[in-house]
Amino acid sequence: MAQAQRDEVVVDKGKWEWSELWRKEDWWAIWLGSLALVIGLIVFLPRPPADMDAKLTSAEATKVAEEARAPFQTVEWHQANDTITGMQARREPHGRTIARWLATPERWRNNPVRSLYLSEEEAANRRAEAVPKFEAAKEKTGAALAEAKAAQEAAAAANFQNPELNSRAEAAIEDWRTARAAEAKVRTPATAESFNRIPYLIGMMILFMLFFAIGTPFMGIRTGGFIAGFWFVFLLAVVSEVIGNQATLNEYGFGSIIWAILGGMLISNTVGTPNFVKPALQTEYYIKTGLVLLGAEILFTQIVAIGIPGIFVAWVVTPTVLTLTYIFGQKVLKIESKTLNITVSADMSVCGVSAAIATAAACRAKKEELTIAIGMSMLFTAIMMIALPTFIVAVDMHPVLGGAWIGGTIDSTGAVVAAGAFLGQTGMFVAATIKMIQNVMIGVIAFGVAVYWCTRVECVEGQRVSKMEIWYRFPKFVLGFIAASIIFSLLIASMGAAGDVMIDQGVLRGFSRPLREWFFILAFASIGLSSNFREMAHHFKGGKPAILYVCGQSLNLMLTLLMAYLMFFLVFPEITAGLME
């Protein structure tokens, strides 16, 4: 009987055609993303900073020698460490040129023009205002360094056997580091230069337009129409970047992505999206290309950054919360759309916006569902960024525990850093590191969701899906996303310290990351311009997505706190002690 019923169901069987390689946007996302990454490698790899290998070897040798000499991190150790961390391929002349072209608008408070243009006279005024502060800070750093050296010499004279002299030296070195960090903060305004972003933005618009236009004739998109409408999408992206860089909005975490969506929706629901723009609203094309670039930033070498406790907090709790929240959404809340359920669940449990983008693309969620997930993430992140650190400080929670709790539960990196900073330096360091490990998880989540959707969701109940069928249905851009992650993880691991300088601080942060940020903002501007409020309201029916988010986040808060306590205080207390030194 069951067999007979199954036979009556029309099953959409996919089939593979080689022409997909040039007809489908999934493949174009892979080709274009790979092209961008290869260009990045060609630009950065042959141009390392001068004497990079020698400097890195010497600095590493100094660190090892100083660690053997003294029971604390000496002045020389810090200077060697600064040499290593300060060596970044993106700071080289070619990296600076690329940064100038790909830069987004600057931060501003009252005058939006300041985000795009700063005259020489205004730059001079800024410098004049900041230079005395900078000079004072420089002097303070110099004095603190002299004191640190004197205290260290006194400790060294006692062969580092006098605990009192050792702690005095350690405290003096700490003061020097604090003074140095304060100096770095006032250096930027003291060296302010005039700028005019507009010609660069026009140049980038033309380059991006040509870059994406390559694939349009093969995918059946009118190339002329795409080119004619692209400037409008890019303009909305720039305006969103300007709004998102307004100081107050930025302090609350309301960045450019939400303004691209809201701005686009405001236009499409009031005066209407002009017809000539529509061929350029290629959300999937932009977002999938951006996701392939994001894949390169998912470095699996990073997951051991804080040892086993970090893996448990970020890699055990997160998938548990994701799975339980999804089941809760299906069984208890009975959310109609599975794609909305998984997108909100991933966005809440993993890392907000980026997880929502990757998951939504992997399960082919609707644009309104992605918008709802991102909107809720931004709202709840702003609330949690204030409430969670306030609570942690009020109950006098240990900074390592508080930091791990913040890192595992607040959605976006920036908000995690801000909330962690309220707990002090250690809390912020732990919070940011846990968040980074959790970020890396989205590679696994996106792949898992894509496979689950192909095998379990997009098929008739009880139907067995063959391996070839899975291949037909699988969102192919995920292959590019995973391949980029594996290739860049292996590349960075094989290059040792030079990998950080050339790949992480060169190709990725200096080239593919700013490109990816632009592609995502183009995607969200497209989403906004093609959405309408009524459709959104339909998906938000009964407030179920918000209930799902709140319930899932409550579970996340409980499980993360429990796991962080178990790992950092019961199982690995020596790691906590090490972090507190």
Next chain:
Amino acid sequence: MHLHELPNGRDGPRVSSARGWVGLGIGIAALLVFTYVVLPLAKRLPLVAPVMEVIEQSDIPTSQYWYTQSEETDAAVSSVRNALRRAEKRKGKD
């Protein structure tokens, strides 16, 4: 995502030109009120003020959504790695 229908699909509710422009104006005005009235006022709330003060002083860009965008995360990871390496070496010596 299901977005192929977009270029030829719906483009928002049909509204008259004047009503549309008024709606756009109201939206922009709402953004200005939110930015220059609501959020600055919220900053003064006793629960919100201390955290916002830290954010303002540290100049942390809170809207970053990915770790490679954050210079602070870079410094944090380096510091955590060094702290753990030091603790490990000390444990080895003991």
